[in-house]
Amino acid sequence: MDLYLSWMDERAAKAGRTTAASRGEAVSRLGSLTITRNPPPRDMSMRGTKVTAQGDFMIVAQKGRSFQRANPDARVIVDHGRYLLIDWPENKEWVEEPGCFAVVPYEDGALDMGLRKGTARPRRSEIADAVGAISADELRLQVERLAAIHSRHSAEAGYLEALDICETILEGAGCELERQEFPLGDTRSWNLVARRRGAAANPKLYVIGAHLDSVNHEGGDGARAPGADDNATGSVTVMQAAVALSSFAELKHDVCLVLFGGEEQGLHGSRHFVELLDGADRDRLSGVVNIDMAGSRNMQELTVLLEGAPLSQTVIDDLADMAKTYTELETQVSLSPYASDHVPFIDKGIPAVLTIEGADGAYPHEHTARDISSNLDFELHRQITMMDAAWLIEKAAFGED
Ligand SMILES: [Zn+2]
Numbered sequence: 327m328d329l330y331l332s333w334m335d336e337r338a339a340k341a342g343r344t345t346a347a348s349r350g351e352a353v354s355r356l357g358s359l360t361i362t363r364n365p366p367p368r369d370m371s372m373r374g375t376k377v378t379a380q381g382d383f384m385i386v387a388q389k390g391r392s393f394q395r396a397n398p399d400a401r402v403i404v405d406h407g408r409y410l411l412i413d414w415p416e417n418k419e420w421v422e423e424p425g426c427f428a429v430v431p432y433e434d435g436a437l438d439m440g441l442r443k444g445t446a447r448p449r450r451s452e453i454a455d456a457v458g459a460i461s462a463d464e465l466r467l468q469v470e471r472l473a474a475i476h477s478r479h480s481a482e483a484g485y486l487e488a489l490d491i492c493e494t495i496l497e498g499a500g501c502e503l504e505r506q507e508f509p510l511g512d513t514r515s516w517n518l519v520a521r522r523r524g525a526a527a528n529p530k531l532y533v534i535g536a537h538l539d540s541v542n543h544e545g546g547d548g549a550r551a552p553g554a555d556d557n558a559t560g561s562v563t564v565m566q567a568a569v570a571l572s573s574f575a576e577l578k579h580d581v582c583l584v585l586f587g588g589e590e591q592g593l594h595g596s597r598h599f600v601e602l603l604d605g606a607d608r609d610r611l612s613g614v615v616n617i618d619m620a621g622s623r624n625m626q627e628l629t630v631l632l633e634g635a636p637l638s639q640t641v642i643d644d645l646a647d648m649a650k651t652y653t654e655l656e657t658q659v660s661l662s663p664y665a666s667d668h669v670p671f672i673d674k675g676i677p678a679v680l681t682i683e684g685a686d687g688a689y690p691h692e693h694t695a696r697d698i699s700s701n702l703d704f705e706l707h708r709q710i711t712m713m714d715a716a717w718l719i720e721k722a723a724f725g726e727d
Pocket of ligand 1: 537556557589618619
């Protein structure tokens with residue numbers, strides 16, 4: 327099989343030009359790169375190259391560099407960090423690393439990760455004030471407090487210590503709390519669920535969540551697992567969203583803020599949460615935002631990736647608009663959901679989106695004892711937290727009935 331790789335120049339890419347897509351052809355996009363089955367048209371803004379597979383073209387979605395570490399000999403055609411296009415020999419098995427990457431055959435249009443410019447909406451001063459009060463110093467303090475715990479491995483004592491810290495903050499933000507226990511192998515773990523009720527006659531439900539657990543894949547059982555970026559940052563974003571929302575005494579819609587356990591063992595906490603939703607809650611659940619790694623600045627520009635499925639498009643659009651209205655973030659979009667707590671929601675047809683630092687695959691310290699706060703950029707963390715909090719406030723306090 328042949329594929330054609332074409333690069334648009336930077337200006338055309340930023341303007342969102344996709345020549346092949348506008349001809350109705352199924353294309354895959356990675357930033358300014360377009361992948362097509364047919365040769366690209368002669369277009370001054372494109373330069374292209376043809377690649378021929380010796381085996382099969384496959385798409386890899388990976389955490390960190392996990393696929394490349396496990397399979398160093400793979401022929402990588404396109405390296406986009408979290409996503410790779412590879413040429414893989416027929417009938418050869420790849421070395422698996424459970425929960426760390428997925429490999430699927432290339433299909434036209436399977437990968438869509440373009441730059442997406444949000445549209446500025448009328449700015450609400452109440453939202454601007456509430457998210458403007460989020461400070462990078464406070465975020466750093468809270469991330470450092472969680473990362474100082476020896477490990478937040480889902481089945482270890484440090485996880486309970488982290489739950490206590492988070493409960494105090496969420497209770498202070500006026501939430502009702504519940505510890506949701508679930509089985510985890512031959513032990514158990516917990517989600518921490520914080521709720522606020524809305525006053526609308528038929529309130530919708532919005533969920534914001536992040537996994538609180540951490541893991542160290544290098545050190546084995548009992549190893550230090552600070553998990554600063556993965557995922558103290560996301561947990562702190564959820565708590566700061568609760569704090570920002572607490573300046574709105576009355577909400578229209580219900581919100582549920584969740585810190586998931588068991589993510590690193592295979593999304594156990596979020597699967598359990600989704601399974602417990604009754605039919606009525608599932609029907610009124612109108613959007614889910616999951617934050618997983620929000621503090622490593624891997625690109626020069628402050629960048630967030632919004633990752634969902636086609637059914638998540640409204641939430642993606644809302645988040646991109648919040649980023650444009652209340653932050654300085656550049657937004658990228660992918661429609662290939664993978665390996666975090668948004669996936670169990672999407673599997674049940676619920677619109678969910680992951681918000682994650684741009685080019686997360688370039689962060690080299692994930693799942694190691696080196697995932698500590700001195701590697702992070704709390705201005706990026708602040709910007710992502712502002713976007714997520716603005717989304718929650720916009721929906722819960724001002725959303726349509
Ligand atoms: Zn994570």
